Amino acid sequence: MQKILSTYLSGRQITFFWLAILFLLSFSLFLLNLVFGSVGIPVEEILEILVGKGSDNESWRLIVLKSRLPQTTTAILAGAGLAVGGLQMQTLFRNPLAGPSILGISSGAGLGVAIVLLFAGKIGGIALSHLGWAGHLSVAMAAFAGASLVLALVLVLSRHLRDNAMLLILGIMVGYAASALIGILKFYSMKEDVHAYVIWGLGSFSTVSWSQMWVLFPVVLLGLLGAFFLVKPLNVMLLGEQYAGNLGVNIRLSRLLIILCTGLLTASITAFCGPIAFLGLAVPHLTKGLFRTSDHKVLLPAVILSGMAVALFSNLIARLPGFDGALPINAVTSIIGAPVVISVILRRRNLRIPGI
Amino acid sequence: MQLNVSGNQPLISTNNLSIGYNHPRQGKHILHSGINVKLEAGEFVCLLGPNGSGKSTLLQTLCGFIPMLGGEVFLGDRTISSISNRQMSLLVSVVLTERIVVSNMTVFDLVSLGRTPYTGFFGRMKHSDARKVQDALTAVGLEGFEERMITNISDGERQKVMIAKALVQETPLIVLDEPTAFLDLPSRIEIMHLLRKLAHERKKGILLSTHDLDLALQMADKIWLLAEGKDMETGTPEDLVLSNEFRRFFEREGILFDNNTGQFTVGKQQVKTIRLIGKGIEYKWVSRALARRGFAASDEPFSGFKVEIKSDGHREYLLTGPSGKTHKLRSIEDLLARIDHEEASFLTD
Incomplete structure (x- = not known):
């Protein structure tokens, strides 16, 4: 495919070609997400509902506007945000295995949720999962608090660390510590509460209502915009810190901003959707394989579009008519994603070379 | 700036x-x-x-x-x-x-x-x-x-x-x-x-x-x-x-910087001398090979071994050992092997 294209188009045109393809793909998937579901609604009706004309069938209107549209929007935001976080971490740490959760932020969110879910059950005698909307919100807040706490910790410590590798180890250690605490909490908790925690851990795009979208949307948008402002330091950091420093980049500040940006994205998305596995790690790889560039000016928009497409596709699979009541999103992202990534890696010619 | x-x-x-x-x-x-x-x-x-x-x-x-x-x-x-x-x-x-x-x-x-x-x-x-x-x-x-x-x-x-x-x-x-x-x-x-x-x-x-x-x-x-x-x-x-x-x-x-050649040499403990007759590039490389075996090339009339380099026509090395016999050799590798052999038999005699 690449070869055929390169005979007709210049490098720049190929980039635009793929960006256009990805955009169209994301848009079609967006529409498909609205169309498919457990209730069959005609496409024309959906379009009319979307443009605000309303529909004769009030329940259709509610399904599209209150359920499918927010879920699809959440998938878009989560896909784009996590992919950008993954790209930034892979570049910052110059490590292909880095992802948005590498800093321990998801673990922090998990700990926050575990504390609320498991303690609330223990002390208050209420299972939050039965509280519905208020329960979701408190879970999201707990997750955000936990994630922010870890983020703050990483940011403070990063000022004292010269080396990015140390930061990587720090993030992983925070993750282990959080997992251990969660384990202890689980051990002393009631069955239903543990189940609720497991459900949160499987991830979902469907728990975000419009009122919560007012929080998620601006924060993710802020993170994505921030990433665009970090394009130059990200490009230079590919060469490592010493070269980057020699090229006049303020390493400490850039590192702080990159972590903050990824942290915001990961914390907010994990808080509302649970820890979404795989997306942040794999989408940058897929995108780099497709665009064959290391330039973040190209990679950033490309990763955003690919992230959207993959998230929307996963969401679609998870809600296929056969799987009544929707599969957990984490299962879908990992099961369809892992083979794709493996095939991409195997098809690369320079197998031996470690790199990003 | x-x-x-x-x-x-x-x-x-x-x-x-x-x-x-x-x-x-x-x-x-x-x-x-x-x-x-x-x-x-x-x-x-x-x-x-x-x-x-x-x-x-x-x-x-x-x-x-x-x-x-x-x-x-x-x-x-x-x-x-x-x-x-x-x-x-x-x-x-x-x-x-x-x-x-x-x-x-x-x-x-x-x-x-x-x-x-x-x-x-x-x-x-x-x-x-x-x-x-x-x-x-x-x-x-x-x-x-x-x-x-x-x-x-x-x-x-x-x-x-x-x-x-x-x-x-x-x-x-x-x-x-x-x-x-x-x-x-x-x-x-x-x-x-x-x-x-x-x-x-x-x-x-x-x-x-x-x-x-x-x-x-x-x-x-x-x-x-x-x-x-x-x-x-x-x-x-x-x-x-x-x-x-x-x-x-x-x-x-054991390591010396040789001010003449601008190279490092590995100092050898015992230095045997060998009479080397020849000229030009062959002389240089043969003496180098001999140095590796612990022999210093010299012009002394007789010092156990004598090597004569024939560089006109095809290259030949004439080795005369302590026994007085002369061997004709085609390569430096053969020459070194012969020297080893002669030395060994000389010691056993």
């Missing part, structure tokens, strides 16, 4: 510089102190020294990567502590030992990163920037490599790409930390040639650390010698040889 190098101000100079590491708890660990060196524009300087002598530390201190522990470094007429990181990127460019492995990065993209200090907020390249990248690639002999992935070129080519990166950074000074460490001999020679040419033609100050003593001796304008527990010595290679500095510097058990 322009560096004021008017008058006789050298590009880089140090005054009683101390280098080493600042350990958070154990305090300062000084590797070397009292360093007074200078480097002029258009000079190609090699920094030599054994492993662990602080070559990298010195280079990193001069580039402002790590703080100095005492004394002063001047770039032109400014002290290094008064120069910001940003300004530094316009004065000194570096090439490091580390292999840069980034997949999906083209040669052009990598060299473009050298323009970072000059490009705008998003790092967008202007046409003039792209032309400079092209020129730099031509200067290092890599035209046509623009779209190659840096993972698919040789180590030597990759170091040339890094040198091109340093060129487009347009700094008066280029510092290279063991740029030839990974390379094979032809690539080393090529890189050293290239750097010397750049220094002389473009009036850049080029400072590199290396372990290639003989290359440095041949090509460097100046040599800086750094070793633990000794004062730093600087000068032209020839002065350092004649003043015996080299010899003293690399003095170790």
